[in-house]
Amino acid sequence: MASKKILVVDDEKAILSLLKQSFSRDGYEVKTAQSGKEALNILENESIHVMFIDLNMPEMDGIELCREIKKMAPMTVLYAITGYASIFQLAECREAGFEDFFKKPVNIATLRQNAASAFEKVERWRKY
Numbered sequence: 001m002a003s004k005k006i007l008v009v010d011d012e013k014a015i016l017s018l019l020k021q022s023f024s025r026d027g028y029e030v031k032t033a034q035s036g037k038e039a040l041n042i043l044e045n046e047s048i049h050v051m052f053i054d055l056n057m058p059e060m061d062g063i064e065l066c067r068e069i070k071k072m073a074p075m076t077v078l079y080a081i082t083g084y085a086s087i088f089q090l091a092e093c094r095e096a097g098f099e100d101f102f103k104k105p106v107n108i109a110t111l112r113q114n115a116a117s118a119f120e121k122v123e124r125w126r127k128y
Contacts, residue, residue, distance in 0.1 A: 003029050004027070004028050004029065004050075004119050005028065005029045005030070005031060005046065005047075005048040005049070005050070006023050006028045006029070006030050006031070006048070006050050006051065006052065006115060007030075007031045007032070007033065007039060007042060007043070007048045007050075007051040007052075008020060008023070008030060008031070008032050008033075008051070008052045008053075009032070009033045009034075009035070009036065009038075009039045009051065009052070009053045009054060009057070009062070009065065010032075010034070010052075010053075010054035010057070010081070011034050011035065011054060011056075011057045011058065012054070013034070015054070015081075015104075016032040016034065018108070019032075019052060019108075019111070020032055022108050022111070022112060023111075023112070023115060026112055026115070026116075028115065031046065031048065035057060035058070035059060035060065036057060036059065036060030036061070036062075036064065036065035036068070037059065037060060039051075039053075039065060039069075040065070040068060040069075043069065043072060043073070047073075048076070049073070049075065049076050049077060049118075049119075049122045050076070050077050050078075050115055050118040050119060050122065051069065051076060051077070051078045051079065052078075052079045052081055052111065052115075053065055053066060053078060053079070053080060053081065053098075054080075054081050054082065055080050055081070055082040055084075055089065055093070056082060056083065056084060062080055062081075062082070063080075063092055063093060063096045066078050066080070066093070066096040066097050066098055067096050067097065069097075070096070070097040075122070075125055077099050077118035077121060077122060078097060078098050078099055079098060079099055079100050079101070079102065079111070079114060079118075080093045080098040080100070080101045080102065081102050081103075081104060081106060082101070082102075082103060082104065083103070083104040089101075099114075099118070100114060
């Protein structure tokens, strides 16, 4: 894989900045979007296989965005991040296509480990 890109989608600028800095330190190319629409615009022009998406955003929520991304790129690895968690929301996330679900405040080390694991998975899938 030439470039390991991550897309982070969150309507909170502080979260975008924190995750961009953290993932960039690990050598990833990080794109950010503050809305689902902005994320879809980025994905029209770029191939990104690992994403971290906030669930609670105005206009298009993370679950709707996940469904749209999975239609476009079914092998994408997506992670949900939310400040408001419930078992019902977790079930809906799994049904929509999220790989995993994290409640804010989330441990950055956990996200970094999951990003590394996601890229290993993507590399393995590319062999088929």
